[in-house]
Amino acid sequence: MTDNWPVSDLLDIRRIYLEPAAAELPRGKEVLARHPDATIVEVESHQRIPELYGDETNVRRWVRIKREALVLGVKKTMTARPNGRSADFIAPSTANGCAMACAYCYVPRHKGYSNPITVFANIERITAYLERHVRKQGVKPSANECDPLSWVYDIGENSDCALDARISDNVRDLVTLFRDLPTAKASFATKHVNRDLLDWDPRGRTRIRFSLMPPADAKVLDIRTSGIAERIAAIDDFVAAGYEVHVNFSPVVVRDGWLADWADLLDHLDAGIGAAAKQQLAAEIIFLTHNRGLHEVNLGWHPKAEDLLWRPDLQQVKRSQNGDLNVRYRTGEKGAYVRALTDLIAERTPYLRVRYAF
Template sequence: MKFDAVYYEPDSLNYVLGKELKEKYGDLPWLPIASHNSIKEMQEKPNSEFGKMKRNLIVGIRKTHKYTENHKVSDYLVPYTSSGCTAMCLYCYLVCNYNKCAYLRLFVNREQMLGRLIKKGRESSSPAVFEIGSNSDLVLENVITGNLLYTIPKFAEEGRGKLTFPTKFDMVDPLLTLEHRGKIIFRMSVNPRELIKRIEIGTSGLAQRIGAVNKMCEAGYPCGLLIAPVILTEGWKEMYTGLLKELEEGLTAKVKKQMFLEIILMTYSYVHRAINSEAFPAAPDLYDGELMTGRGRGRYCYREDSRKEAEEFLRSEIKRIMGDVKILYIS
């Protein structure tokens, strides 16, 4: 992957990964910063620079390791080796937290983070599932850091419970031969191809994503799909019916036999509208005042009647097209 510059905490070069990144991107400008959390130069840039800001790589040390209980596909959300992303999905929930500074930040202290996670798993009263990809896309990150090549076999050997992460990318070939012992749950996020092209900017196409989950399942990884986020834009019913038909036709029998679905309706925000209008003026406006209502702190979600209609439609179409596939939740 190509970047314009690297902003780094000097102490990050004391870690193995920090040294590897310095060598890998040694031809780029390396600009020292006091903290990956606060880069004044970035914070002062206008919203119109959002896309350009994502061409910088931030390298630091993760200092907070708070585990958040979760009761969906995992037991805990775990801060792990990165946050932010190089892609520019117009609805990205990380923008709600980081505003225009939702660029990719890499944390070099992976040994410390994985050690804590393994310890937490051993101390749990029963085997737990840890979500390690809630702040970034680890398949994308792995292209830069190789962190999944480090994490998966080490957790397979020493960890108790399971790890899981979602992705919108198809670069899974390096993971196929890893020793995982069924302890890694792979989840692919999908949307209609029209929405991927217009709204999930910089991510893999639908056919490539389907191919990737087929490969991972064949390699023995437990697999699921996220239909997320469901966007109730013009023609959404036809688009999601088309998506389900492509999944039914493109997924292997092995995937369809053991997979599960997660379905998440889109949450949007005032911050998204401000950034997208300036950084992507030709992009569609995902805010719909007729279908959406406030959700606190400048966020919007679909109104209850719209959500109910979407859930009923999706459950019916999934049943009609894909049969009795397990739906973990619709939120």
């Protein structure tokens, strides 16, 4: 399922759910002009659209909805939330949702599970807010695990920016913004190789984190994404184009033979990138956390994924702050898994700095 999906299979926009205010903005007009044959459905809000939200009862329509539907709205609230692990701040989003369909993704349950892409048209307000926020921070006083020198802003918490860039110029505007901000850099994780980004001249101020996992896991879990080999093959090109490139080992799934498959992946990574990439490479490692509600929904459209994701013999229940029931690998045993993988990285790819692992 990771056979390098052509863009036409990922996106074929036929229906646009439109907040009227978005159509009055330059970015909204640009997006609408790209899809002149799409049916326009006016909505009061980009949130909780009845035809999209609550479609858990019709899970087999999800991929079709992701491919054919687009939501065009206006971002109402501007905040840069402190983060402190992957990034110093989570930037206000310029999009949410995704045309890909990874079986473990936590985002869909907040927007009806099908979760097609929503684009926010008021990009000028978002970039102006971010520029003010960055300048207010001043020079970063000390190094942390996010970055030794720069404030890091995650610009893709609830979407995949490389894929968002197929829909609008919002991501390009953000890369351009951070290019000229000497105290900050943008960051986003991606499972989609979009070589259009190679022409954007980021000048080291945008960090792309290519998400990687063993191909055996990706075939089952990373639905409608670029293949693992394609992602690795892109790393050198993005480094040469002026991006900082890291890798995101997420989610790490424990199963029979998992560590041997990670060894193979690390060997593939090592053989697939050059000296320049290795010199600046770092990794984030995130072991699987799964959600009981998503488990039940996945059983309706992709039960094979749950053979990997739902492992009561290995997992314990944890209630999240919002009341959801999540499962994660058992305390103590998980620590041993983390050590086993970080030791393997030190052995196979000793240049690969682990920024954090949990």
